[in-house]
Amino acid sequence: MPAAGTDILIINDFSIQVATVNGSGSQTANLVLLRSIFQMGIPVSGKNLFPSNIAGLPTWYTIRANKDGYVARKKEIDLLVAMNAETAREDVLALGPGAAVVYDEPLKLDQLRQDLVFYPVPFDRIVAEVCKDAKLRRLVKNMIYDGVLSQLLNIDLAQMEHALRRQMGKKLKAIELNLAALEAGKKFAAEHLVKQDPYVVEPMDKTQGQILMEGNAAGALGCMMAGVTVVAWYPITPSSSLPETLIQYMKKYRMDKTSGKATFAIVQAEDEIAAVGMVLGAGWAGARAMTSTSGPGISLMGEFTGLSYYAEVPGVVFDIQRVGPSTGLPTRTAQGDILTVAMLSHGDTKQIMLLPATVEECYTTAMDAFDLAERFQTLIFVLSDLDLGMNTWMSNPFEYPTKPLDRGKLLDQDALQRMGEFGRYKDIDGDGITFRTIPGDGMPAYFTRGSGHNERGQYSERPDDYVNNVQRLARKFETARQYVPPPVIDQAPGARVGIIAYGTTHFAVEESRSHLANDAGLPTSYLRLRAYPFTDDLPAFIERHDRLYVVEQNRDGQMLSLMRMELDPSLTSKLRSVRHFNGLPIDARSVTDEILTQEKQAGLQGARSHAVPVGPAV
Amino acid sequence: MSITTPEPGKKINRIGLEVQPYRGGKTTLCAGCGHNAISERIIDAFFEMGVDPKRVIKLSGIGCSSKSPAYFLGGAHGFNSVHGRMPSVATGAMLANKQLVAIGVSGDGDTGAIGIGQFVHLMRRNVPVIYIIEDNGCYGLTKGQFSPTADLGSVLKNGVVNDLPPIDTCSLAIELGASFVARSFSGDKKQLLSILKAALSHRGTCMIDVISPCVTFNDHEGSTKSYAYVKDHEEPVGDISFVPFFEDISIDYEPGTATEVRMHDGSRLFLKKVAADYDPTDKSTALKLIRDSGLRGEFATGMLYIEPAKHDFTTLLNLVDEPLATLPLERVRPGRDVLDAIMESLK
Numbered sequence: 033m034p035a036a037g038t039d040i041l042i043i044n045d046f047s048i049q050v051a052t053v054n055g056s057g058s059q060t061a062n063l064v065l066l067r068s069i070f071q072m073g074i075p076v077s078g079k080n081l082f083p084s085n086i087a088g089l090p091t092w093y094t095i096r097a098n099k100d101g102y103v104a105r106k107k108e109i110d111l112l113v114a115m116n117a118e119t120a121r122e123d124v125l126a127l128g129p130g131a132a133v134v135y136d137e138p139l140k141l142d143q144l145r146q147d148l149v150f151y152p153v154p155f156d157r158i159v160a161e162v163c164k165d166a167k168l169r170r171l172v173k174n175m176i177y178d179g180v181l182s183q184l185l186n187i188d189l190a191q192m193e194h195a196l197r198r199q200m201g202k203k204l205k206a207i208e209l210n211l212a213a214l215e216a217g218k219k220f221a222a223e224h225l226v227k228q229d230p231y232v233v234e235p236m237d238k239t240q241g242q243i244l245m246e247g248n249a250a251g252a253l254g255c256m257m258a259g260v261t262v263v264a265w266y267p268i269t270p271s272s273s274l275p276e277t278l279i280q281y282m283k284k285y286r287m288d289k290t291s292g293k294a295t296f297a298i299v300q301a302e303d304e305i306a307a308v309g310m311v312l313g314a315g316w317a318g319a320r321a322m323t324s325t326s327g328p329g330i331s332l333m334g335e336f337t338g339l340s341y342y343a344e345v346p347g348v349v350f351d352i353q354r355v356g357p358s359t360g361l362p363t364r365t366a367q368g369d370i371l372t373v374a375m376l377s378h379g380d381t382k383q384i385m386l387l388p389a390t391v392e393e394c395y396t397t398a399m400d401a402f403d404l405a406e407r408f409q410t411l412i413f414v415l416s417d418l419d420l421g422m423n424t425w426m427s428n429p430f431e432y433p434t435k436p437l438d439r440g441k442l443l444d445q446d447a448l449q450r451m452g453e454f455g456r457y458k459d460i461d462g463d464g465i466t467f468r469t470i471p472g473d474g475m476p477a478y479f480t481r482g483s484g485h486n487e488r489g490q491y492s493e494r495p496d497d498y499v500n501n502v503q504r505l506a507r508k509f510e511t512a513r514q515y516v517p518p519p520v521i522d523q524a525p526g527a528r529v530g531i532i533a534y535g536t537t538h539f540a541v542e543e544s545r546s547h548l549a550n551d552a553g554l555p556t557s558y559l560r561l562r563a564y565p566f567t568d569d570l571p572a573f574i575e576r577h578d579r580l581y582v583v584e585q586n587r588d589g590q591m592l593s594l595m596r597m598e599l600d601p602s603l604t605s606k607l608r609s610v611r612h613f614n615g616l617p618i619d620a621r622s623v624t625d626e627i628l629t630q631e632k633q634a635g636l637q638g639a640r641s642h643a644v645p646v647g648p649a650v
Numbered sequence: 651m652s653i654t655t656p657e658p659g660k661k662i663n664r665i666g667l668e669v670q671p672y673r674g675g676k677t678t679l680c681a682g683c684g685h686n687a688i689s690e691r692i693i694d695a696f697f698e699m700g701v702d703p704k705r706v707i708k709l710s711g712i713g714c715s716s717k718s719p720a721y722f723l724g725g726a727h728g729f730n731s732v733h734g735r736m737p738s739v740a741t742g743a744m745l746a747n748k749q750l751v752a753i754g755v756s757g758d759g760d761t762g763a764i765g766i767g768q769f770v771h772l773m774r775r776n777v778p779v780i781y782i783i784e785d786n787g788c789y790g791l792t793k794g795q796f797s798p799t800a801d802l803g804s805v806l807k808n809g810v811v812n813d814l815p816p817i818d819t820c821s822l823a824i825e826l827g828a829s830f831v832a833r834s835f836s837g838d839k840k841q842l843l844s845i846l847k848a849a850l851s852h853r854g855t856c857m858i859d860v861i862s863p864c865v866t867f868n869d870h871e872g873s874t875k876s877y878a879y880v881k882d883h884e885e886p887v888g889d890i891s892f893v894p895f896f897e898d899i900s901i902d903y904e905p906g907t908a909t910e911v912r913m914h915d916g917s918r919l920f921l922k923k924v925a926a927d928y929d930p931t932d933k934s935t936a937l938k939l940i941r942d943s944g945l946r947g948e949f950a951t952g953m954l955y956i957e958p959a960k961h962d963f964t965t966l967l968n969l970v971d972e973p974l975a976t977l978p979l980e981r982v983r984p985g986r987d988v989l990d991a992i993m994e995s996l997k
Contacts, residue, residue, distance in 0.1 A: 241997070242997070243993055243996035243997050244996055244997075245996050253989075253992065256983075256984065257983055257984070257989070258983075259977075259979060259982035259983050260982075261746070261974035261975065261977065261982060262742060262745045262746055262974060264738075264741075264742065281992075285984040285988050286982070286984065288970050288981065291970055291971070293968050293969060293970040293971070294967060294968050294969055294970065295970055295974065295977055295981055295982055296974065296982075297745040297964075297967050297969055297974060298967075299741070299745070299775075299967075301738070301771075302767055302768065302770070302771040303767065305735060305738070305768075306735070306737075306738040306741075306767070306768055306771065307738075308738075309731070309732075309735045309737075309738025309739050309741075309742065309768070310738045310739070310741050310742035310745070311742060312731070312738075312739055312742060313709075313729075313738065313739035313740060313741060313742025313743040313744075313745075313746070314742035314743060314745055314746040314974075314975070315742070315746075316729060316739070316742075316743060316746075317707070317742070317743040317744075317746035317747050317750070317975055318746055318747065318973070318975030318976060319742075319745070319746035319747075319974050319975040320982075321742060321746070335732050335735075336732060336735065339731065339732055343729075429993040429996075429997075430989065430993060432986045432989050432990075433983070436979065437979055469727070470727075470747075470975065471705075471706075471707045471726075471727035471743070471747065471750055472704070472705055472747050472749060472750055472973065472975075473976075474704055477703070477704065477724075477725055477726055477727045477728070478727065478728075479719075479720055479727075479728040479729075479730070480727070480728060480729040480730065481728075481729075481730040482730070482731075482732070483730070491720070
């Protein structure tokens with residue numbers, strides 16, 4: 033007997049996992065499924081868990097629908113669509129009791145478990161009936177499970193058709209074939225399957241006016257709106273779709289109307305070293321320049337990053353983080369580059385990092401990054417991750433930027449007068465930021481070098497010149513605290529416990545906070561970091577709470593380590609660590625369980641505040 | 651900078667500048683270093699061609715050679731970047747502002763070893779840069795190790811014999827797509843000056859390998875990059891006469907003895923042939939010439955290969971005429987309608 037009967041319905045609150053073979057064309061069916069639920073007004077997210085492979089290896093697509101708007105990965109799978117013979121057994125055995133399984137009939141999965149709901153579907157037989165051309169069957173077979181789910185979950189078939197048509201554009205023959213498969217799937221389910229699971233979709237109005245977008249596309253759009261002119265990049269998962277989307281946007285919207293020529297240069301470089309080298313060259317010559325990469329590329333960019341820091345050359349680097357090392361788990365998500373990037377390069381370096389959490393922030397942060405790069409004359413790192421960059425998220429539509437571009441301190445006559453003689457590295461404002469000139473601007477030239485230089489930019493190995501320069505760079509970093517996006521704080525009245533997180537961890541934290549408050553009676557305040565260096569909001573927030581959980585997606589609590597380096601021990605002793613690092617996006621249940629475990633220990637230890645962070649939540 | 655009337659007798663060039671802004675800081679290289687002679691020729695070429703230093707960027711990697719941009723064109727912006735990576739910095743700068751004139755100085759280690767990857771792709775893209783290799787076959791700043799252009803069998807001062815064949819940077823550049831490839835010798839003032847002036851008239855990558863003996867580590871008996879060895883084994887492929895676009899001089903050669911090349915800016919290059927079948931606009935003959943002279947133990951100098959009409963990288967990318975770096979906001983930020991349309995497509 034299935035654990036759940038149809039007498040209790042669970043409406044608009046479930047997760048679907050579709051297990052297929054990579055390269056089998058399931059992406060269309062999955063996006064149609066996601067979009068049709070979205071069109072019915074229910075908050076959704078779609079996550080692709082895919083292997084480092086072109087075709088043949090297993091891949092999973094997870095859709096979460098949640099009436100309350102929680103769209104982090106759900107740890108439990110409520111409905112499995114098992115299309116991949118290779119993983120079907122393991123996938124079924126991993127399910128929780130009461131879950132439902134739509135499966136390819138010959139796999140005979142119903143013999144594996146007694147506590148699940150099974151829906152066998154003869155996919156090959158159905159597809160053979162609707163698709164006469166045997167070569168095309170593989171491509172439309174997946175659409176049949178959409179049809180089956182339409183029937184089982186009560187998803188409006190018209191919404192699926194709408195989603196399909198927008199997905200396929202003008203490919204009429206393909207639309208016709210896929211529609212036939214969709215209808216055949218629904219018809220089969222209606223005639224042969226008896227609904228036994230509790231999950232259903234009912235129309236809502238929570239997605240009105242919203243968009244569906246991937247973070248990398250949003251970042252690309254932000255770069256275009258920021259007026260980027262030089263882009264150099266090297267292909268790497270999960271970053272490539274950012275520059276690739278940018279190329280599409282720029283070719284469409286940034287060709288000069290009168291001359292028909294490009295107002296931008298985009299170069300696929302020979303490697304990441306060359307990519308960031310081009311960014312530095314372009315930034316030095318006055319352009320808004322960027323690159324996008326992932327962890328391994330960041331490592332290769334290390335030397336140039338140091339040059340950028342010391343020689344003070346602007347540029348923007350997107351790091352779409354993934355699991356390390358170079359080969360590592362290249363198609364799995366992580367927040368593992370925090371410490372590497374914060375300290376990137378040799379010598380005394382500190383880098384400015386921006387930490388978007390949502391697709392909308394990918395868009396706005398891109399624009400902030402270019403302004404900050406020119407203001408601070410250094411590389412600005414935007415740390416996204418695979419989950420944000422490559423997965424599909426709901427968002428409010430983006431707002432058109434109204435702020436003018438901040439081109440930073442470019443030498444003009446006024447500054448020159450105040451300075452007397454031009455000194456490239458002379459700090460006349462006391463904020464650590466000096467005036468630069470760009471080649472061709474007719475202003476005094478200077479010689480740019482990473483090696484020792486004095487205020488006038490002349491070669492110098494004098495101890496006092498070196499110390500003055502690196503002290504000023506430290507002062508500049510202090511100034512940045514006033515310019516970077518401040519954290520977003522939600523102070524819960526009377527809460528003694530605080531949570532600190534950043535990036536995509538946000539979604540699991542938001543949901544976990546509702547678990548903690550509603551199910552465990554533990555109200556929490558929340559600070560979401562949006563940049564490094566930290567602003568004064570962080571120590572003030574820590575001050576206001578007894579215990580704080582820093583939640584992040586890496587093994588060693590990298591952001592927590594940065595806080596330990598910067599903040600007073602009386603504050604950092606209050607910090608505990610919650611970590612998730614198995615390559616899957618973090619989920620709320622893991623966060624909640626780990627916080628409650630640690631809270632219990634804190635309770636046993638009484639008021640002692642020297643608790644060492646305990647184990648990770650995996 | 652204000653233009654002052656020059657003192658009587660002081661030479662000024664065609665844009666009214668004295669030689670001063672073309673000079674640089676005092677060299678810190680060894681006395682007699684070939685690189686200093688190359689800096690002198692660069693000063694002469696830019697001065698005589700009347701290139702405004704304020705439009706020039708000079709870039710380098712790391713090494714003795716890469717220090718030299720500090721010793722010429724003090725009025726130009728300079729960028730001493732990282733080892734072997736100057737090509738990418740130069741590429742970025744030229745994309746940002748294609749109206750600039752870029753001169754990059756590298757060495758044989760900076761190019762042939764750590765920087766070979768970026769060198770390859772600079773040539774392949776035909777980025778408008780004058781790329782000079784100050785080639786002495788050894789690492790000077792780290793005290794005399796062999797570099798990848800050292801000849802097979804060449805001997806270091808301490809007796810170490812080079813047992814790997816050299817990379818011929820000129821052959822490589824021709825193969826890869828550079829549109830202006832020359833080799834010269836730091837001691838050959840006239841030839842080097844003509845080549846540099848011609849390079850200033852060319853739009854595309856100008857790869858100039860200049861043999862430039864290292865007086866401290868590689869100028870002894872047994873070295874194939876010493877002054878004495880180079881003087882004995884240099885084989886000029888022919889006289890070069892360069893007539894800049896702003897001079898109206900006619901040069902008469904007997905028919906069939908010279909090739910006339912019309913440059914991007916209207917200047918003319920007359921290349922007198924030593925061998926009747928040598929055609930500097932033909933890749934195969936250029937590569938054969940380099941190879942044949944190499945097999946004889948000699949090295950060919952002069953204008954080895956030129957392709958004046960080849961599109962440079964900024965043309966290939968179809969860039970607007972103005973520098974990208976200074977395009978106003980309204981030309982780089984699409985309008986509200988564009989954002990609205992994109993948002994609508996995602997709903």
